[in-house]
Amino acid sequence: MTLTDWVLILFILVLLAFAIYDDVIMAKRKSTTLLTIPLLRRSRVDGAIFVGLVAILIYNNIASHGAPLTTWLLGALALMAIYLFWFRQPKIIFKTDGFFFANAWIEYNRIKAMNLSEDGVLVMQLEQRRLLIRVKNIDDLEKIYKLLVNSQ
Structure with missing residues (x-):
């Protein structure tokens, strides 16, 4: 195995660890989960560019008769990115x-402080930064409000 294969394995493992942390572990950390609200996605353009670049690398590896293991690792990286x-x-x-x-x-x-913008974005002011929370369903803002009022 080449250094490239080891780096690909490292990236795949890091992305896999992040996915497991985000989907499984974070829900169980700190205390019991009171409410989970889905948020709007950011632009998918960055992801499309990354997957496109990995697809170019896969094509280049196949065209130059590269190692099959590298092709499989690039495919796994593309699947993780997707x-x-x-x-x-x-x-x-x-x-x-x-x-x-x-x-x-x-x-x-x-x-x-907390404010609600006209377009349905909840703005939470922290000590030094602002959080812009864009919920997927506008009705979830009422759930957040009730939770925050009852927790005080």
Whole structure:
């Protein structure tokens, strides 16, 4: 196996660990889950570019009669990228003491102000940054409101 194969294996393992953490482990961390809300996806253009570049590498490896293992590893990398960019649903997970947003833990006491924009984006002002929460279903904003009011 070449260094390229080892690097591909490393990237695949890192992406797999992230997918498992995001789908399984994060829901069980900190405390019991009170509410999970699906969020809108960001642009899929970056994912399409990445998958396209990996497809070019697969074609180049096949055309130059490269190692079959490298082709399989590139295919696995492309499948992981397709899962992460197209099938994985971003979400916000509310717990008893805080919530997970973009895989970061934020405690409720860090929220200084909350506003709702005209286009349905919940804006949470923290000490030094703002969180822009774009929910998939506008009715979920009421669930978030009820949860935050009842937790105070």
